Amino acid sequence: MTREEVLDSIKANIENENLIKHMLATEAIMRALAKRLGEDEEEWGLTGLLHDIDMELTGGDMSSHSKLGADLARELGANEAMAHAILCHNEAHGIPLETKLDKALFCADPLTGLIIAAALVRPDKKLAGLEAKSVIKRFKEKGFAAGVNREQITRCSELGLELNEFIELGLEAMKGIAADLGL
Numbered sequence: 001m002t003r004e005e006v007l008d009s010i011k012a013n014i015e016n017e018n019l020i021k022h023m024l025a026t027e028a029i030m031r032a033l034a035k036r037l038g039e040d041e042e043e044w045g046l047t048g049l050l051h052d053i054d055m056e057l058t059g060g061d062m063s064s065h066s067k068l069g070a071d072l073a074r075e076l077g078a079n080e081a082m083a084h085a086i087l088c089h090n091e092a093h094g095i096p097l098e099t100k101l102d103k104a105l106f107c108a109d110p111l112t113g114l115i116i117a118a119a120l121v122r123p124d125k126k127l128a129g130l131e132a133k134s135v136i137k138r139f140k141e142k143g144f145a146a147g148v149n150r151e152q153i154t155r156c157s158e159l160g161l162e163l164n165e166f167i168e169l170g171l172e173a174m175k176g177i178a179a180d181l182g183l
């Protein structure tokens, strides 16, 4: 399974550009996490890239979201570890996070939303000038981007990462693909 094949499949299954950007951002954070933790960057990155591939096919139905996604990922050639991470990133199934890959996807997913929201309230709406400390401040403001699940982000502790370090790593990773994100 190549990254190009994954991208083709995403484009075939998803129309919403913002959803595709969310998946690209998740990929970037997953790659950075894998690098930081000495894990397989390609495996972790593609897991992030694929994780919401079924979102439009399932019409946002949380009882099927990520089950179909895991199947589609397998069809594309993802291994069982990747499929499992995709399956359990949707809490609705109540499947416990087991591996580091499971945990990484689970906490990286909502971090993208917090960082994008923090960039969009800046006058220039860009990531470049956004500092980790302002994202951390935004994290603590419960009313800011209220849909972002903070508890889920703090589960980075299960990977041995402090929240501040995780936010910093995520922000740097997303800055690296700012052009692709249009930010």
Ligand SMILES: [Fe+2]
Binding pocket: 022, 026, 051, 052, 109
């Ligand atoms: Fe997601």
